[in-house]
Amino acid sequence: MVITERPKGRIMSASQAVRKTLLAFTILSGGGSSAAWAQTTPDAPQGQVSHVKSAKGTPTQRSPQIKAPSRSRSDNEASGREVLTVTGTHIANSRIKSPTPVSSLSAQEIRNQSPTNNLADLVNQLPQFAGSVTPQNSTLALSSGLAGINALNLRNLGPVRSLVLLDGRRVPASAITGIVDINTLPQQLVKRVDVVTGGASAQYGSDAVAGVTNFILDKTYTGLKVDADSGISNHGDGQNEHAAIAGGFGFAGGKGHVLLSGDYAHQDGIFSIDRGWNRNGDRIVANPAYAAGNGQPYYIRVGDAGTNNALPGGIINASTGGVTNALRGLYFGQGGNVNRYNYGTLSTSSVSVGGDQALANNNVNLGLQPESDRKNLYGRLSYDVAPWMTLYGEGSYNQSEYIYNAGPQYLSSIAIKGTNPYLVDALGAAALKNVTGVTVGTTALDMPYRQIDNYRTVQRYTFGGEGNFTMFGRRASWTAYAQYGVMHSHEQINNVMNTAKIANATDAVRNSAGQIVCRSSLTDPGNGCAPIDWLGTGVMSQAAIGYVLGNPWREQRFQEIVSGVNLSTTPFATWAGDVNVAVGGEYRDERASGYVPTEYQKGWSVGNYLPTFGNYNVKEAYLETAVPLARGLAFNGAVRATDYSTSGYVTTWKIGGTWQPVRDILFRATQSHDIRAPNINELYNAGTSQTTTVLDPATGKTNTVLSTTTGNPNLKPETANTTVVGAVITPRYVPGLALSIDWFHTKIKHAIQQFYPQSIVDECYQGYTTFCSAIRPDPSGTRDLLISASPFNFAKLETSGIDIDASYTFPLRRILRDAGGAFTIHGQASNYLKYVSDSGMGYVVDTAGDITNGPPKWIYRFSATYSAESYSITAVARGISAGNYSNSYVQCTTTCGAYNANYPSINNNRVPGNFYFDMNFTYKLPVRNVGAMQLFLNVTNLGNAPPILLPTSGLEADSTYSNLLGRTYRGGVRMEF
Incomplete structure (x- = not known):
């Protein structure tokens, strides 16, 4: 965190900003509105050109804005003591060249390119993020409590290893796993998102193994802005609406400032999948032609396949007694009519190719998108109580609810006795002669689908102070804060089967009056059991459904108390320049509690909830320094002492340096030792x-x-060593061009995994x-x-790769003499060279390029923006490279080796990549008495490209890196007064 004072000067108009930024080259993010990688520094006084040192050590310039800048407090109102937060270091010197790569998204870029009203959806498009938790891919998170959360995942190392900050402070978790839902942040006030891609535990503490994402708010915004938008998919479903309002004003002659914001978002659920891509029928099955030594693959990938062991009205998978399995393949339709299943050209115990494979139709009955409602409130009050002290208080409240269709019931082995009256009535006594029982598989069309309903609230209250004063004859900066956060969740799964009641209801007999009843009711007439008929559709009684189904739920509470102090100063100087030092400490206490009714703690097919209780605390102190060594050469180092109440003392550290031999190129490198406690x-x-x-x-x-x-x-803390080496090139002979390349390598020992x-x-x-x-x-x-x-400390987790970031911005008049505006091209890509989970059990699989288990080989994003005075157009191309369904498989068609459970052979393991093209249009309306009014339209997946298809049952598409909805439209209006 860098704290620096805003110098006095007037705010430039929009036209002045455009003209001034076109005078010098800029390093821009794809939205054409802010410097990529740039650390924020104060605006220059009017009439000067403001150059700053970026996080990658490159001089940058303010970029053109397509709308009037937000009216933050001018220096006529401000006291001159306003402090700004910059990510990557605690050193309070904006001229320090951080050796750690920092990528930035600006407010303008967020406005131009955000595909939805969830900021996390845009951040997750950055190539540094892989495998994040989203509402789209958590459909079947039935018991974890994570359904609906938008949690960032840097380097695919897990959201628990990616630290999320708000203005340099920890954000309260949205689940007992400690992960943060980005939707709890006041998104309309976010003016920048900084992403540190490298170990940062020495600077920011535990959980920063993969890096840090810091959301910076516009804390001095003055004025009123209102946003409203709505969206829909090309299929006419997935409608969503969003409205937000934010305002700020000063008082007491500019000493005080009030900031308020609120937003509401609703999204319709899509509870069935009618997309054509979901009927490809790809599956992986055991190869019936395989025999040891015959060179055939052990598995084969087939199409036109479907589930054969569980049908909507039930199918007999096996029978005992009489002629064994004589009844296999009889299935039951409407009203219990009996049919013979056609197992097609190839059949296993669970999958058929051809024949009646389409009867199961389970893949259509899953939810594609949850129904959701989200509300956010945020407020901040600050006051300059002294020339060296500003006190502030913040509060936020988030409420969200996500409802998912988790698909039909699924039972593949219901044991029904041969004397069961429903079975006898369906098949006749003759067919059941000497049959002692059958095994039936069903998806129980008569029963309602399972449904996840996760409701949670997250509150945060922060009180603190910050300011600048003189120490050692130079300016020093300080911050101190205390924060309380609490999360309450109500996690519920509706329409879940109770296993004991299923057994009772299935064991049906006739009573003395000839009525079908539960056997248990003969000895306990008041037990409420209602017999269940599994054989057909439209045959189950409501009494039976009500008896066997329930709605297990759990209430969970997570509390976090954090306090911290930071001091940054310049105690002395050497012949090479000022030596900067930052010191600080932090205390954190986390605890969880919960409640589950006794009847929901066991005996259910899913959702056997138990409340989690536990707590720990941690005490930390750190020291960081930046030392100039020679012309163009500088050192940066940090060390942190950490004491956990559960696992004891650990030390983390980081060393790094930059070298800029000439103005056009800067080299940088860091080595860090990081930890994450369980x-x-x-x-x-x-x-x-x-x-x-x-x-x-x-x-x-x-x-x-x-x-x-x-x-x-x-469990013990896991430890990680991360190396990052790179360079930033900004050639003077091509103004506006910037290129950075960084190689990273992270190795985690004693990694906590299950x-x-x-x-x-x-x-x-x-x-x-x-x-x-x-x-x-x-x-x-x-x-x-x-x-x-249960989780345990296994051997190691190791990943390495290359990040590439290039941008080029220039005034269009370079190409067209009389043209106005600016054009920006920005490309980002991450190439994962290695991703290995070594369990220490004798085999290792590198999952780089494994679409289902690891990061893709390549994740990329390119954007091009044309910005004029009254409008802008942005095009985005993004996607991932082709890969494997699983890197555990060995692909071969002939001369395949002997079977190995860890590396089985398969005839086709390839999965194609994806490519999506998005467009954004904004237009500034000339409206009187309104500071700015802007209309916008986002079109996501303009080409309506399908998702990556996978050879699996259920949802037949990748839900992490793919667009499942197809082409979507979102349009709206932004107003500022």
């Missing part, structure tokens, strides 16, 4: 569960499992008994298996 969820999670499927590597059979995850109080069901099964098959002990049969028979897992 969060409350990892330590104390009382237990969450979800139903999923796993593939048995021995048989190729798909099994339904209930996976339960608990915390591990024995294995998921499929990996646990694979590891058990390889002979690791620790994993086998986590697997057991489901005694209720509702699922095939129960799997238990």
Whole structure:
């Protein structure tokens, strides 16, 4: 964090700003409105050109604005003591060239390019982010409480390793995992987003292993602005509306300032998928032609496939007694009519190719987009109580609710006795002669779909002070603050099956009067059990549905108290220049509590909620310095001492330097040692569960499992070493051109991670008994298996790659003599060279380029903007490179090697990349008595390109890097008074 005083001078008009910025080259982000990588410094007095040192060490200039600048307090009103926050260092000297790469998004860029009314959607387009949690990809986050959260993920290292700041301070978490929902921030007041791509624990503390994203507010805004917009998809669904208002004013002769904002957003849910791309029927199945040594791949990828072991009205998958499996393939339709299933040209225990594969139709019945409502309120009051002190108080309140369709019920192995009266009535006694039972699979069309309803509120209250004073004969800066944040969530899953009641309702008999009843009711008539008919559609009674379904819920509370002090000064100088020093400390206390009714704590197919209780605190102190060594050469270093109540003392550090031998090029490098302590969820999670499927590597059979995850109080902090080496080139002979290239490498030891069901099964098959002990049969028979897992410190996580960032801006008159305005081209790309999770269990998979398990090889984003006095046009091209469905597979068609559970062979493992083209149009209306009025239209995915298709059941598309809605439109108006 850099704190610097705003010098006195008048605010330039829009036309003056345009003319002045066209006098010198600028390094711009894609919106053509602010310097890419640039640290913010005060505007120059009128008549001067303001050059600043960017975070990448390049001189930059203010860029043209397409609208009148926001009317922040002029220096006639301000006291001259206003402080500004800049990301990347605590040194209070804007001329320091940070050795750490910092990328920036400006307010103008956010306005021009944001595809939705969620700021996180734009930030996540930056190539440095991969695998973030979004409302789109958390549809099946049934028990984790994360559904609906927009959490940033730098370098694909996990949102828990990416620290989110607001004006340099921690943001209260939106879940007990500690991750932050970006939607809780006052988005209309964000004037810049800075992204530090490198380990920053020594400067900012734990969780900054992958880097920091700092949202900077316009805290001195004066005036009133109102935004309103609405959007819809090309298919006529997914309608959304958004309105926001923000205002600020000064008082007491400019000593005080008040800032208020509020916004509301609503989005319609899309609870079925009618897109054509969702019917491709790609699946991965065990190759029936495979035999040891015959050179065939163990798995094959097929099309025109569908689920055959669970149909809307039920299908018999197996029968016992009599002629074993004689009844397999009988399925039940409307009213219970009986049909024979056609298993097609290729069939496994769960998938058919051709034939009646389309009967399941499960992929259409998943939700594509949640229904959501979001409300935000924010207020800030500041007052200059002394020439060296400004006190302030902030408060914010966020309320959000996300409702998902999580798809139909899914039971692949319901055990029905041969004497069950519904079965006898459907097939006849003769067909069931000597049959002791059947196993039925169903998606229970008669039952309502499962639904996630996550409601949460997040509150934050901050009190602090900041200012400048003289120390050692030079200006020093200080900040101090205390902050309280609290999150309340109500996590509910509607229409969940109770396993004990399912068993009771399935065990049906006839009573003495010939009526079909539950067997348990014969001995306990008042137990409320209603018999259930699984055999057909339109046959289940409402009494049975009401008996077996419930709505488990959990209330969770997360509190965070943070206080910190920072001091930056220049104690002395050497022959090479001023030596800058920053010192500070921080205290943080986090605690979780919750409540779950006893009846919802166990016995459910999913959502067996338990409340999580736990707490820890941490004390930290840091020292940072910036030392000029020689002409063009400077050193930057930081060290932090941290003491956790749960895991003890750790030290983090960072060293770096810059070298600028000539004006045109700057070299930089950093080496950091970072830590992340386990969060409350990892330590104390009382237990969450979800139903999923796993593939048995021995048989190729798909099994339904209930996976339960608990915390591990024995976890230790993970440690990381990060190296970044790069250069920034700004050639004088091409004014307006800037290029940066950075190589990064991060290696995390004792990484806190957990294995998921499929990996646990694979590891058990390889002979690791620790994993086998986590697997057991489901005694209720509702699922095939129960799997238990908890996080632990495994061997290491390692990633490396290259970031490339290039921009070029120039006045259009360079090309067309009499043309006005400016043109900006900006390209960003990240190339992941390596991404390895080494469990220490004997095998390693590099998942770089693995679309489902790791970051893509390439993530890129290019933009071009033309800005004139009254309008601007922006085009954005973005996407990811082609890759593999899973890097664990070995692709081959002939002469395939022997079967290996960790690296099985497959005939086709490739997944195409994607490419999206977006357009934005803005037009400034000449309206009297209004400071500025602007109309805008965003068109996302202009080419209506489909998402990346995956060979999976259910949603047949990647939901992390792909656009699922198709072409969407969003238009609105912005007004400023």
